[in-house]
Amino acid sequence: MKMTKIYEGSHQWIMFGRDEGKPNNIIDTNQYVVRTTNRCLLLDPGGAELFAPMMAAVLHHAPVNQITDLFASHQDPDVISSLGLWDQALTNAKLHAPALWEGFLRHYSCDSIEYVPIPDNGGSIKLESVELQLIPAHYLHSSGNFHVYDPQAKILMSGDVGGAIEGPGTPVFVDNFAAHVEKMRYWHQRWMPSNQAKRVWIERVRNLDIDILAPQHGRMFKGDDVKRFLDWFDALQVGIAV
Amino acid sequence: MTNQTKAQFIAVASITSELSAVMVVAKEISLAAANAKAIAFRAGDKAKGFQPITDFINELAKETIELVTNINIYALVLYRLTVEEFQKTVTYNKFELAAKMAEGAVHAKSMQEPVDHAKLAMQDCQRRFRRDVSQLLGQLEAVMHHARAARVIAANSRIEASQAGEYLQSLQAVAESVDKAAHTIHDNVQRCRIALSIYRNS
Ligand SMILES: [Fe+2]
Numbered sequence A: 001m002k003m004t005k006i007y008e009g010s011h012q013w014i015m016f017g018r019d020e021g022k023p024n025n026i027i028d029t030n031q032y033v034v035r036t037t038n039r040c041l042l043l044d045p046g047g048a049e050l051f052a053p054m055m056a057a058v059l060h061h062a063p064v065n066q067i068t069d070l071f072a073s074h075q076d077p078d079v080i081s082s083l084g085l086w087d088q089a090l091t092n093a094k095l096h097a098p099a100l101w102e103g104f105l106r107h108y109s110c111d112s113i114e115y116v117p118i119p120d121n122g123g124s125i126k127l128e129s130v131e132l133q134l135i136p137a138h139y140l141h142s143s144g145n146f147h148v149y150d151p152q153a154k155i156l157m158s159g160d161v162g163g164a165i166e167g168p169g170t171p172v173f174v175d176n177f178a179a180h181v182e183k184m185r186y187w188h189q190r191w192m193p194s195n196q197a198k199r200v201w202i203e204r205v206r207n208l209d210i211d212i213l214a215p216q217h218g219r220m221f222k223g224d225d226v227k228r229f230l231d232w233f234d235a236l237q238v239g240i241a242v
Numbered sequence B: 001m002t003n004q005t006k007a008q009f010i011a012v013a014s015i016t017s018e019l020s021a022v023m024v025v026a027k028e029i030s031l032a033a034a035n036a037k038a039i040a041f042r043a044g045d046k047a048k049g050f051q052p053i054t055d056f057i058n059e060l061a062k063e064t065i066e067l068v069t070n071i072n073i074y075a076l077v078l079y080r081l082t083v084e085e086f087q088k089t090v091t092y093n094k095f096e097l098a099a100k101m102a103e104g105a106v107h108a109k110s111m112q113e114p115v116d117h118a119k120l121a122m123q124d125c126q127r128r129f130r131r132d133v134s135q136l137l138g139q140l141e142a143v144m145h146h147a148r149a150a151r152v153i154a155a156n157s158r159i160e161a162s163q164a165g166e167y168l169q170s171l172q173a174v175a176e177s178v179d180k181a182a183h184t185i186h187d188n189v190q191r192c193r194i195a196l197s198i199y200r201n202s
Protein backbone atom coordinates (compact mmCIF):
# COMPACT_ATOMS: atom_id res chain seq x y z
CA MET A 1 0.00 0.00 0.00
CA LYS A 2 1.40 3.34 -1.05
CA MET A 3 1.35 6.08 1.59
CA THR A 4 1.54 9.77 0.76
CA LYS A 5 1.56 12.50 3.38
CA ILE A 6 -0.57 15.32 1.96
CA TYR A 7 -0.64 17.63 4.97
CA GLU A 8 1.69 18.13 7.87
CA GLY A 9 0.84 20.76 10.45
CA SER A 10 -0.54 20.48 13.96
CA HIS A 11 -1.95 17.23 12.59
CA GLN A 12 -1.38 15.08 9.51
CA TRP A 13 -3.28 13.84 6.49
CA ILE A 14 -2.03 10.67 4.84
CA MET A 15 -3.37 9.17 1.63
CA PHE A 16 -3.30 5.36 1.23
CA GLY A 17 -3.82 3.69 -2.11
CA ARG A 18 -2.43 1.95 -5.17
CA ASP A 19 -2.32 -1.29 -3.20
CA GLU A 20 -0.19 -3.73 -5.19
CA GLY A 21 -1.73 -6.81 -3.59
CA LYS A 22 -5.27 -5.82 -4.57
CA PRO A 23 -7.13 -8.44 -6.65
CA ASN A 24 -7.61 -7.14 -10.21
CA ASN A 25 -11.36 -7.47 -10.21
CA ILE A 26 -12.06 -5.03 -7.37
CA ILE A 27 -12.02 -1.27 -7.88
CA ASP A 28 -8.98 0.65 -6.68
CA THR A 29 -9.70 3.03 -3.82
CA ASN A 30 -7.97 5.80 -1.91
CA GLN A 31 -8.20 5.79 1.84
CA TYR A 32 -7.34 8.83 3.94
CA VAL A 33 -6.15 9.08 7.51
CA VAL A 34 -6.23 12.14 9.73
CA ARG A 35 -3.73 11.74 12.55
CA THR A 36 -3.65 13.93 15.67
CA THR A 37 -1.39 13.36 18.67
CA ASN A 38 -3.42 10.59 20.26
CA ARG A 39 -6.15 9.83 17.79
CA CYS A 40 -6.60 8.62 14.29
CA LEU A 41 -9.53 8.93 11.88
CA LEU A 42 -9.92 6.71 8.81
CA LEU A 43 -11.93 8.23 5.95
CA ASP A 44 -13.68 5.68 3.72
CA PRO A 45 -11.59 2.81 5.18
CA GLY A 46 -12.39 0.54 2.23
CA GLY A 47 -13.66 -2.92 1.41
CA ALA A 48 -13.24 -6.15 3.36
CA GLU A 49 -10.56 -7.29 0.87
CA LEU A 50 -8.53 -4.24 1.77
CA PHE A 51 -8.76 -4.60 5.54
CA ALA A 52 -5.42 -6.35 6.16
CA PRO A 53 -3.23 -4.12 3.96
CA MET A 54 -5.01 -1.02 5.24
CA MET A 55 -4.63 -2.00 8.89
CA ALA A 56 -0.96 -2.84 8.28
CA ALA A 57 -0.42 0.54 6.61
CA VAL A 58 -2.13 2.46 9.40
CA LEU A 59 0.14 0.73 11.95
CA HIS A 60 3.00 2.76 10.47
CA HIS A 61 1.27 5.84 11.88
CA ALA A 62 -0.80 4.82 14.89
CA PRO A 63 -1.30 1.88 17.26
CA VAL A 64 -4.61 -0.01 17.06
CA ASN A 65 -6.00 1.53 20.25
CA GLN A 66 -5.55 5.04 18.82
CA ILE A 67 -7.74 4.32 15.80
CA THR A 68 -10.71 5.98 17.41
CA ASP A 69 -12.83 7.15 14.50
CA LEU A 70 -14.04 5.91 11.14
CA PHE A 71 -15.94 7.91 8.57
CA ALA A 72 -18.02 6.51 5.71
CA SER A 73 -19.06 9.03 3.05
CA HIS A 74 -21.82 6.66 1.94
CA GLN A 75 -22.85 3.00 2.06
CA ASP A 76 -20.96 1.45 -0.84
CA PRO A 77 -18.97 -1.77 -0.35
CA ASP A 78 -15.75 -0.19 -1.67
CA VAL A 79 -16.18 2.45 1.06
CA ILE A 80 -17.00 0.47 4.16
CA SER A 81 -17.56 -3.28 3.69
CA SER A 82 -14.56 -3.71 6.02
CA LEU A 83 -16.71 -2.41 8.89
CA GLY A 84 -17.35 -5.86 10.40
CA LEU A 85 -13.60 -6.45 10.68
CA TRP A 86 -12.81 -3.04 12.18
CA ASP A 87 -15.67 -3.73 14.56
CA GLN A 88 -13.81 -6.75 15.92
CA ALA A 89 -10.38 -5.11 15.93
CA LEU A 90 -11.21 -1.80 17.62
CA THR A 91 -12.44 -1.63 21.17
CA ASN A 92 -13.30 2.04 21.57
CA ALA A 93 -14.21 3.56 18.23
CA LYS A 94 -16.95 5.56 16.56
CA LEU A 95 -18.26 5.34 13.02
CA HIS A 96 -19.45 8.66 11.60
CA ALA A 97 -21.78 7.86 8.72
CA PRO A 98 -25.00 9.15 7.16
CA ALA A 99 -28.02 8.72 9.46
CA LEU A 100 -29.95 7.65 6.39
CA TRP A 101 -27.78 4.56 5.98
CA GLU A 102 -27.62 3.38 9.59
CA GLY A 103 -30.00 0.44 9.26
CA PHE A 104 -28.21 -0.66 6.11
CA LEU A 105 -24.62 -0.28 7.27
CA ARG A 106 -25.37 -2.28 10.39
CA HIS A 107 -25.69 -5.30 8.08
CA TYR A 108 -21.89 -5.26 8.01
CA SER A 109 -21.88 -5.63 11.85
CA CYS A 110 -21.38 -2.60 14.03
CA ASP A 111 -21.62 -3.90 17.58
CA SER A 112 -18.59 -2.65 19.48
CA ILE A 113 -18.16 0.44 17.30
CA GLU A 114 -20.57 3.25 18.13
CA TYR A 115 -22.56 4.42 15.09
CA VAL A 116 -22.71 8.23 15.15
CA PRO A 117 -25.42 9.15 12.63
CA ILE A 118 -24.77 12.29 10.57
CA PRO A 119 -28.02 14.21 10.03
CA ASP A 120 -28.91 15.33 6.51
CA ASN A 121 -27.64 18.88 7.07
CA GLY A 122 -24.16 17.69 8.09
CA GLY A 123 -22.13 18.24 11.24
CA SER A 124 -18.55 17.89 12.40
CA ILE A 125 -16.01 15.47 13.78
CA LYS A 126 -13.81 16.69 16.59
CA LEU A 127 -10.45 15.01 16.79
CA GLU A 128 -8.62 16.52 19.76
CA SER A 129 -8.05 20.15 18.70
CA VAL A 130 -8.96 19.54 15.05
CA GLU A 131 -12.50 20.12 13.87
CA LEU A 132 -13.52 18.61 10.57
CA GLN A 133 -16.69 19.71 8.80
CA LEU A 134 -19.10 17.21 7.30
CA ILE A 135 -20.36 18.72 4.07
CA PRO A 136 -23.63 17.35 2.62
CA ALA A 137 -23.16 15.85 -0.85
CA HIS A 138 -26.46 14.01 -1.20
CA TYR A 139 -27.13 12.25 -4.51
CA LEU A 140 -23.42 12.50 -5.41
CA HIS A 141 -23.81 9.68 -6.03
CA SER A 142 -25.51 8.18 -3.00
CA SER A 143 -28.80 9.50 -1.62
CA GLY A 144 -27.17 9.97 1.80
CA ASN A 145 -23.64 11.24 1.17
CA PHE A 146 -21.10 13.49 2.95
CA HIS A 147 -17.67 14.92 2.28
CA VAL A 148 -15.09 15.96 4.87
CA TYR A 149 -13.59 19.42 4.90
CA ASP A 150 -10.59 20.39 7.00
CA PRO A 151 -10.40 24.22 7.12
CA GLN A 152 -6.92 24.11 8.64
CA ALA A 153 -5.36 21.74 6.10
CA LYS A 154 -7.65 23.09 3.36
CA ILE A 155 -8.41 19.58 2.19
CA LEU A 156 -11.80 18.41 0.95
CA MET A 157 -12.20 14.63 0.93
CA SER A 158 -14.82 14.35 -1.81
CA GLY A 159 -15.85 10.67 -1.88
CA ASP A 160 -16.77 9.50 -5.39
CA VAL A 161 -16.80 13.09 -6.73
CA GLY A 162 -13.60 13.70 -8.68
CA GLY A 163 -13.07 9.99 -9.15
CA ALA A 164 -11.41 8.38 -12.13
CA ILE A 165 -10.48 4.85 -13.11
CA GLU A 166 -6.89 4.32 -14.16
CA GLY A 167 -4.42 1.47 -14.22
CA PRO A 168 -2.20 0.39 -11.35
CA GLY A 169 0.67 2.63 -10.36
CA THR A 170 -1.05 5.84 -11.47
CA PRO A 171 0.43 9.01 -9.85
CA VAL A 172 -1.52 10.33 -6.88
CA PHE A 173 -1.95 13.90 -8.18
CA VAL A 174 -3.44 15.15 -11.43
CA ASP A 175 -0.53 16.55 -13.45
CA ASN A 176 -2.29 17.42 -16.68
CA PHE A 177 -5.87 18.46 -16.15
CA ALA A 178 -6.82 18.52 -19.82
CA ALA A 179 -5.64 14.94 -20.27
CA HIS A 180 -7.27 13.82 -17.02
CA VAL A 181 -10.73 14.99 -18.09
CA GLU A 182 -11.24 12.03 -20.41
CA LYS A 183 -10.50 9.61 -17.56
CA MET A 184 -13.26 10.98 -15.40
CA ARG A 185 -15.96 12.09 -17.83
CA TYR A 186 -17.92 8.84 -18.11
CA TRP A 187 -17.46 8.15 -14.39
CA HIS A 188 -19.24 11.36 -13.47
CA GLN A 189 -21.85 11.20 -16.24
CA ARG A 190 -22.84 7.66 -15.34
CA TRP A 191 -22.47 7.59 -11.55
CA MET A 192 -23.80 11.03 -10.66
CA PRO A 193 -27.59 11.01 -10.98
CA SER A 194 -28.67 14.61 -10.51
CA ASN A 195 -27.71 17.88 -12.20
CA GLN A 196 -29.55 19.77 -9.49
CA ALA A 197 -27.67 18.04 -6.68
CA LYS A 198 -24.43 18.73 -8.53
CA ARG A 199 -25.25 22.46 -8.84
CA VAL A 200 -26.08 22.81 -5.14
CA TRP A 201 -22.89 20.96 -4.15
CA ILE A 202 -20.67 23.11 -6.41
CA GLU A 203 -22.20 26.28 -4.97
CA ARG A 204 -21.50 25.03 -1.45
CA VAL A 205 -17.96 23.89 -2.19
CA ARG A 206 -16.98 27.06 -4.06
CA ASN A 207 -17.29 28.87 -0.72
CA LEU A 208 -14.60 26.67 0.83
CA ASP A 209 -10.91 27.44 0.67
CA ILE A 210 -9.49 24.24 -0.84
CA ASP A 211 -5.87 23.36 -1.56
CA ILE A 212 -6.46 19.67 -2.21
CA LEU A 213 -9.57 17.92 -3.45
CA ALA A 214 -9.14 14.30 -2.43
CA PRO A 215 -11.46 11.76 -4.10
CA GLN A 216 -11.92 8.10 -3.15
CA HIS A 217 -10.80 6.90 -6.60
CA GLY A 218 -8.06 8.07 -8.93
CA ARG A 219 -5.96 11.17 -8.42
CA MET A 220 -6.12 14.15 -6.10
CA PHE A 221 -6.48 17.71 -7.43
CA LYS A 222 -4.10 20.36 -6.16
CA GLY A 223 -4.07 24.18 -6.36
CA ASP A 224 -5.65 25.57 -9.54
CA ASP A 225 -6.80 22.11 -10.64
CA VAL A 226 -9.40 22.24 -7.86
CA LYS A 227 -11.13 25.21 -9.49
CA ARG A 228 -10.65 23.64 -12.92
CA PHE A 229 -12.40 20.54 -11.69
CA LEU A 230 -15.34 22.50 -10.25
CA ASP A 231 -15.76 24.45 -13.49
CA TRP A 232 -15.57 21.30 -15.58
CA PHE A 233 -18.03 19.45 -13.34
CA ASP A 234 -20.36 22.47 -13.39
CA ALA A 235 -20.63 22.29 -17.17
CA LEU A 236 -21.06 18.51 -17.34
CA GLN A 237 -24.47 16.91 -17.87
CA VAL A 238 -24.87 13.96 -15.53
CA GLY A 239 -27.39 11.14 -15.12
CA ILE A 240 -26.99 9.99 -18.70
CA ALA A 241 -28.31 6.45 -18.35
CA VAL A 242 -31.99 7.44 -18.50
CA MET B 1 -13.52 -21.59 2.54
CA THR B 2 -11.31 -24.52 3.56
CA ASN B 3 -12.29 -28.12 2.80
CA GLN B 4 -12.64 -28.72 6.52
CA THR B 5 -15.18 -25.91 6.85
CA LYS B 6 -17.06 -27.16 3.80
CA ALA B 7 -17.19 -30.66 5.31
CA GLN B 8 -18.56 -29.23 8.53
CA PHE B 9 -21.30 -27.32 6.69
CA ILE B 10 -22.22 -30.49 4.78
CA ALA B 11 -22.24 -32.65 7.92
CA VAL B 12 -24.58 -30.26 9.70
CA ALA B 13 -26.84 -29.87 6.67
CA SER B 14 -27.02 -33.65 6.27
CA ILE B 15 -28.50 -34.03 9.77
CA THR B 16 -31.54 -32.04 8.76
CA SER B 17 -32.04 -33.95 5.52
CA GLU B 18 -31.56 -37.41 7.08
CA LEU B 19 -33.85 -36.51 9.93
CA SER B 20 -36.63 -35.22 7.73
CA ALA B 21 -36.68 -38.71 6.17
CA VAL B 22 -36.77 -40.22 9.68
CA MET B 23 -39.73 -38.01 10.47
CA VAL B 24 -41.67 -39.27 7.45
CA VAL B 25 -40.97 -42.88 8.40
CA ALA B 26 -41.90 -42.34 12.06
CA LYS B 27 -45.24 -40.95 10.92
CA GLU B 28 -45.68 -44.07 8.76
CA ILE B 29 -45.12 -46.25 11.82
CA SER B 30 -47.69 -44.27 13.71
CA LEU B 31 -50.15 -44.86 10.87
CA ALA B 32 -49.32 -48.57 10.75
CA ALA B 33 -50.01 -48.75 14.48
CA ALA B 34 -53.45 -47.19 14.04
CA ASN B 35 -54.14 -49.60 11.22
CA ALA B 36 -53.03 -52.59 13.30
CA LYS B 37 -55.20 -51.48 16.15
CA ALA B 38 -58.27 -51.47 13.92
CA ILE B 39 -57.46 -54.93 12.57
CA ALA B 40 -56.74 -56.30 16.03
CA PHE B 41 -60.05 -54.91 17.23
CA ARG B 42 -61.92 -56.67 14.46
CA ALA B 43 -59.97 -59.90 15.07
CA GLY B 44 -61.06 -59.81 18.71
CA ASP B 45 -59.80 -62.76 20.74
CA LYS B 46 -57.74 -64.10 17.87
CA ALA B 47 -55.44 -61.08 18.08
CA LYS B 48 -55.53 -60.57 21.79
CA GLY B 49 -51.76 -60.57 22.10
CA PHE B 50 -51.51 -58.05 19.31
CA GLN B 51 -53.51 -55.25 20.94
CA PRO B 52 -50.99 -54.08 23.58
CA ILE B 53 -48.30 -54.27 20.91
CA THR B 54 -50.11 -51.73 18.72
CA ASP B 55 -50.27 -49.29 21.63
CA PHE B 56 -46.61 -49.80 22.18
CA ILE B 57 -45.74 -49.19 18.54
CA ASN B 58 -47.80 -46.02 18.56
CA GLU B 59 -46.06 -44.76 21.69
CA LEU B 60 -42.69 -45.49 20.18
CA ALA B 61 -43.51 -43.61 16.99
CA LYS B 62 -44.72 -40.61 18.97
CA GLU B 63 -41.56 -40.51 21.05
CA THR B 64 -39.40 -40.78 17.95
CA ILE B 65 -41.22 -37.84 16.36
CA GLU B 66 -40.71 -35.81 19.53
CA LEU B 67 -37.03 -36.66 19.69
CA VAL B 68 -36.45 -35.80 16.06
CA THR B 69 -38.25 -32.47 16.48
CA ASN B 70 -35.87 -31.64 19.31
CA ILE B 71 -32.86 -32.78 17.36
CA ASN B 72 -33.87 -30.56 14.46
CA ILE B 73 -33.83 -27.54 16.76
CA TYR B 74 -30.37 -28.60 17.87
CA ALA B 75 -29.26 -29.02 14.29
CA LEU B 76 -30.27 -25.42 13.60
CA VAL B 77 -28.18 -24.26 16.55
CA LEU B 78 -25.27 -26.27 15.15
CA TYR B 79 -25.74 -24.70 11.76
CA ARG B 80 -25.65 -21.18 13.23
CA LEU B 81 -22.56 -22.11 15.18
CA THR B 82 -20.90 -23.35 12.00
CA VAL B 83 -21.63 -20.02 10.30
CA GLU B 84 -20.30 -18.13 13.32
CA GLU B 85 -17.18 -20.25 13.45
CA PHE B 86 -16.60 -19.63 9.75
CA GLN B 87 -16.88 -15.87 10.26
CA LYS B 88 -14.58 -15.90 13.28
CA THR B 89 -12.04 -17.92 11.34
CA VAL B 90 -12.12 -15.43 8.46
CA THR B 91 -11.58 -12.61 10.96
CA TYR B 92 -8.68 -14.38 12.67
CA ASN B 93 -7.00 -15.07 9.32
CA LYS B 94 -7.39 -11.43 8.24
CA PHE B 95 -6.00 -10.18 11.55
CA GLU B 96 -3.05 -12.52 11.28
CA LEU B 97 -2.44 -11.37 7.73
CA ALA B 98 -2.59 -7.72 8.86
CA ALA B 99 -0.07 -8.46 11.63
CA LYS B 100 2.22 -10.16 9.15
CA MET B 101 1.96 -7.34 6.64
CA ALA B 102 2.64 -4.82 9.39
CA GLU B 103 6.02 -6.35 10.23
CA GLY B 104 8.50 -3.52 10.57
CA ALA B 105 5.81 -0.90 11.20
CA VAL B 106 6.32 1.28 14.29
CA HIS B 107 3.08 0.12 15.87
CA ALA B 108 3.06 -3.46 14.55
CA LYS B 109 3.02 -4.90 18.07
CA SER B 110 -0.31 -3.28 18.86
CA MET B 111 -1.98 -5.77 16.48
CA GLN B 112 -1.13 -8.66 18.80
CA GLU B 113 -4.08 -8.03 21.10
CA PRO B 114 -6.74 -8.12 18.37
CA VAL B 115 -5.08 -11.24 16.91
CA ASP B 116 -5.13 -13.02 20.30
CA HIS B 117 -8.69 -11.95 20.87
CA ALA B 118 -9.82 -13.19 17.46
CA LYS B 119 -8.08 -16.50 18.05
CA LEU B 120 -9.86 -17.00 21.36
CA ALA B 121 -13.22 -16.16 19.78
CA MET B 122 -12.59 -18.72 17.03
CA GLN B 123 -11.49 -21.41 19.46
CA ASP B 124 -14.50 -20.74 21.64
CA CYS B 125 -16.76 -21.41 18.63
CA GLN B 126 -14.92 -24.65 17.90
CA ARG B 127 -15.33 -25.73 21.54
CA ARG B 128 -19.04 -24.93 21.57
CA PHE B 129 -19.47 -26.82 18.32
CA ARG B 130 -17.78 -29.94 19.66
CA ARG B 131 -19.79 -29.77 22.86
CA ASP B 132 -23.09 -29.44 21.00
CA VAL B 133 -22.15 -32.24 18.62
CA SER B 134 -21.56 -34.54 21.60
CA GLN B 135 -24.99 -33.71 22.97
CA LEU B 136 -26.62 -34.23 19.60
CA LEU B 137 -24.90 -37.59 19.22
CA GLY B 138 -26.46 -38.56 22.55
CA GLN B 139 -29.89 -37.67 21.25
CA LEU B 140 -29.31 -39.59 18.04
CA GLU B 141 -28.34 -42.57 20.16
CA ALA B 142 -31.77 -42.35 21.80
CA VAL B 143 -33.46 -42.48 18.39
CA MET B 144 -31.37 -45.53 17.49
CA HIS B 145 -32.52 -47.13 20.70
CA HIS B 146 -36.12 -46.56 19.70
CA ALA B 147 -35.47 -48.02 16.26
CA ARG B 148 -33.96 -51.14 17.81
CA ALA B 149 -36.93 -51.47 20.17
CA ALA B 150 -39.29 -51.15 17.21
CA ARG B 151 -37.55 -54.03 15.48
CA VAL B 152 -37.93 -56.26 18.52
CA ILE B 153 -41.62 -55.37 18.67
CA ALA B 154 -41.97 -56.12 14.98
CA ALA B 155 -40.54 -59.61 15.60
CA ASN B 156 -43.01 -60.15 18.46
CA SER B 157 -45.83 -58.91 16.27
CA ARG B 158 -45.04 -61.54 13.69
CA ILE B 159 -45.38 -64.25 16.31
CA GLU B 160 -48.66 -62.85 17.54
CA ALA B 161 -49.89 -62.46 13.97
CA SER B 162 -49.34 -66.13 13.28
CA GLN B 163 -52.10 -66.93 15.76
CA ALA B 164 -54.59 -64.52 14.25
CA GLY B 165 -56.19 -66.90 11.78
CA GLU B 166 -57.69 -65.08 8.77
CA TYR B 167 -56.10 -61.84 10.01
CA LEU B 168 -52.66 -63.31 9.71
CA GLN B 169 -51.78 -61.61 6.46
CA SER B 170 -52.84 -58.08 7.36
CA LEU B 171 -51.17 -58.24 10.77
CA GLN B 172 -48.05 -59.65 9.24
CA ALA B 173 -48.04 -56.74 6.81
CA VAL B 174 -48.20 -54.37 9.77
CA ALA B 175 -45.27 -56.10 11.42
CA GLU B 176 -43.42 -55.95 8.14
CA SER B 177 -43.91 -52.23 7.69
CA VAL B 178 -42.86 -51.47 11.27
CA ASP B 179 -39.72 -53.53 10.74
CA LYS B 180 -38.92 -51.78 7.47
CA ALA B 181 -39.50 -48.35 8.96
CA ALA B 182 -37.33 -49.11 11.96
CA HIS B 183 -34.63 -50.27 9.61
CA THR B 184 -34.75 -47.01 7.63
CA ILE B 185 -34.62 -44.92 10.80
CA HIS B 186 -31.67 -46.93 12.03
CA ASP B 187 -29.76 -46.44 8.78
CA ASN B 188 -30.44 -42.73 8.46
CA VAL B 189 -29.55 -41.96 12.03
CA GLN B 190 -26.42 -44.06 11.69
CA ARG B 191 -25.35 -41.93 8.72
CA CYS B 192 -25.87 -38.76 10.80
CA ARG B 193 -23.77 -40.18 13.58
CA ILE B 194 -20.93 -41.13 11.27
CA ALA B 195 -20.98 -37.67 9.65
CA LEU B 196 -20.78 -35.98 13.04
CA SER B 197 -18.58 -38.37 14.97
CA ILE B 198 -15.33 -36.75 13.78
CA TYR B 199 -16.35 -33.49 15.52
CA ARG B 200 -17.24 -34.96 18.89
CA ASN B 201 -15.44 -33.98 22.08
CA SER B 202 -12.52 -36.29 22.49
FE1 LIG C 1 -19.91 4.96 -4.29
Ligand SMILES: [Fe+2]
Binding pocket: A076, A078, A079, A159, A160, A216, A217
Ligand atom coordinates in the same frame (compact mmCIF):
# COMPACT_ATOMS: atom_id res chain seq x y z
FE1 LIG D 1 -16.45 4.62 -4.54
